[in-house]
Amino acid sequence: MGVMREKVFQFIDSRRNEMLASWETLVNMESGSLHKEDVDKVAAFLKETAESLGARSRLVEFAQAGNGLVAEFGVQTEKPHVCFLGHFDTVFPHGTVSERPFKIEDGKAYGPGVLDMKAGVVIQLYAAKALMEAGYSDRRICVVLAGDEETGHPKSDMPRVFEEQSKGACAAFNFETGDVSNALVVGRKGTTSYDMTVKGVSVHAGREPEKGRSAILEIAHKIIAIQALTDYDKGITFNVGTVKGGVARNAVPDHAEIGIDVRVMEPEQLDYVDKKIEEIAAHTYVEGTITTCVRGAGIPPMSRTPGNERLFDLVRRVSECLGFETPSAVVSGGGSDSSYSVKMGVPTIDQMGAKGQWNHSDREYAVVSSLFERAKLAAACVLDLDRL
Numbered sequence: 001m002g003v004m005r006e007k008v009f010q011f012i013d014s015r016r017n018e019m020l021a022s023w024e025t026l027v028n029m030e031s032g033s034l035h036k037e038d039v040d041k042v043a044a045f046l047k048e049t050a051e052s053l054g055a056r057s058r059l060v061e062f063a064q065a066g067n068g069l070v071a072e073f074g075v076q077t078e079k080p081h082v083c084f085l086g087h088f089d090t091v092f093p094h095g096t097v098s099e100r101p102f103k104i105e106d107g108k109a110y111g112p113g114v115l116d117m118k119a120g121v122v123i124q125l126y127a128a129k130a131l132m133e134a135g136y137s138d139r140r141i142c143v144v145l146a147g148d149e150e151t152g153h154p155k156s157d158m159p160r161v162f163e164e165q166s167k168g169a170c171a172a173f174n175f176e177t178g179d180v181s182n183a184l185v186v187g188r189k190g191t192t193s194y195d196m197t198v199k200g201v202s203v204h205a206g207r208e209p210e211k212g213r214s215a216i217l218e219i220a221h222k223i224i225a226i227q228a229l230t231d232y233d234k235g236i237t238f239n240v241g242t243v244k245g246g247v248a249r250n251a252v253p254d255h256a257e258i259g260i261d262v263r264v265m266e267p268e269q270l271d272y273v274d275k276k277i278e279e280i281a282a283h284t285y286v287e288g289t290i291t292t293c294v295r296g297a298g299i300p301p302m303s304r305t306p307g308n309e310r311l312f313d314l315v316r317r318v319s320e321c322l323g324f325e326t327p328s329a330v331v332s333g334g335g336s337d338s339s340y341s342v343k344m345g346v347p348t349i350d351q352m353g354a355k356g357q358w359n360h361s362d363r364e365y366a367v368v369s370s371l372f373e374r375a376k377l378a379a380a381c382v383l384d385l386d387r388l
């Protein structure tokens with residue numbers, strides 16, 4: 001295996017400039033999740049890129065969400081395949097690229113999505129290509145990329161695509177935003193969300209306030225009840241993150257609404273959360289008010305399975321053997337598409353992308369050298385999968 005690893009590393013080292021150029025091109029293409037047209041252009045560009053690197057690829061098209069992409073390197077063998085997961089949409093609105101295009105300063109790369117996770121897309125495609133170039137033919141490598149990850153796939157069935165493509169795989173690596181601390185993710189909290197609206201009765205606050213039914217007072221009770229459900233020991237947290245209501249200081253408000261974000265550790269906790277939120281919605285504190293509640297987008301948790309632990313051990317061993325910094329294993333509070341491969345029973349490691357900080361903000365950066373290091377790490381792990 002040593003010779004092949006050597007060839008893989010030589011290939012990655014020889015393509016550094018090409019990888020940087022792809023990264024720059026990718027960051028400089030707008031791909032805010034809500035702009036289907038932008039996202040679709042990136043999907044088409046990546047389809048071409050993957051094909052030029054020797055993959056067979058196809059778009060996964062959606063009417064109302066950004067298209068996804070499946071790219072396959074190598075052919076299916078008697079050994080189970082391996083999956084590389086990720087996304088190419090960003091949280092940034094159209095126009096961000098012209099404000100702050102890709103740039104490199106002092107070994108750090110900047111630009112919208114440079115870390116989350118356009119670096120990861122470059123890493124996975126070149127890791128797969130490097131393996132093929134070195135003559136690796138042990139396992140098919142299946143790259144699955146979403147174009148609507150940042151919004152949680154409300155209008156696509158990418159979750160099903162992730163499940164289908166990862167089914168039967170021996171391992172999956174998600175190239176999401178890596179961490180400067182070198183932590184890798186073996187589990188993730190799941191998220192769910194709710195919008196709760198209260199309708200009351202509006203009257204003049206001075207003339208006959210007793211006839212009013214305050215939607216704000218009703219929702220205030222509900223906010224306190226919801227926040228009180230947070231249980232740090234069980235890893236379930238509730239956050240009322242937005243509140244709106246009322247029109248004037250001297251009117252009893254007949255409208256109030258809140259946005260709720262919930263995080264859970266295990267899939268079963270989602271039912272408990274649903275039940276609790278429903279109970280609070282159904283309980284009336286201010287008689288005469290009416291509450292409605294709608295569940296919004298969410299991502300199921302990525303359970304910390306024994307399979308993930310085994311795969312992490314392999315990644316740690318390979319890291320140490322290569323002389324890279326020893327990674328730590330963490331459970332992250334943020335959701336990702338790794339939930340779907342884990343759900344299919346596939347050992348999965350997340351946060352394998354370039355290392356950096358402050359994604360989802362204009363301070364986002366990625367450490368340039370980690371682009372090559374992580375491509376080598378991923379490829380070396382694939383070469384070692386028989387030891388999983």
Ligand SMILES: [Zn+2]
Nearest residue numbers: 116117176177
């Ligand atoms: Zn991401």
